[in-house]
Amino acid sequence: AQTVTQSQPEMSVQEAETVTLSCTYDTSESDYYLFWYKQPPSRQMILVIRQEAYKQQNATENRFSVNFQKAAKSFSLKISDSQLGDAAMYFCAYRSASGYQLIWGAGTKLIIKP
């Protein structure tokens, strides 16, 4: 069975600085997708970024980028120029290419210090 591990329950960063959130996963599959979701205090889960396992190039969305290391089964999220609105729970999730469900990590609470 696939598992997703986020080892940092909480992280804090100064506004305008860069922060990296860690995620590791375990799977025997070769074709899958990885996601980072953000859940602000309002509770609406929002997709931040997606990475296809067959793509070697790391995904980037504006200030958000990932470091995808397939052999190490690592999928970290880098947030550049942190803003107050980035404060939220961040969840790493896995989805098999042949499955329907998302398998979630425990989440990392990101605090932005003004």
Place this chain on the structure above:
Amino acid sequence: KAGVTQTPRYLIKTRGQQVTLSCSPISGHRSVSWYQQTPGQGLQFLFEYFSETQRNKGNFPGRFSGRQFSNSRSEMNVSTLELGDSALYLCASSREGSNPQETQYFGPGTRLLVL
């Protein structure tokens, strides 16, 4: 385009009762998935519906059930409520659900408290 809506937003029930939660997907989306979020267990997949059929199911007891209507709206039902069912229940919709490249759009959730 309206987002995913869930009703009610908050519910308080007592043990042994049953509850029905509703989810209206984004217009044009035919796949609806349900997740349970608790502080202890995190986010767990309940089930996914597509074209009024349950296509995928997570590891939850039979007290948890759902259905989907012809307009893609979905309901989930929990019977014989237990204290451990207290959670935030999230609904997510996507166009077809079978393509992992599709984005799942989440609703605001229904907060259920079982006393």
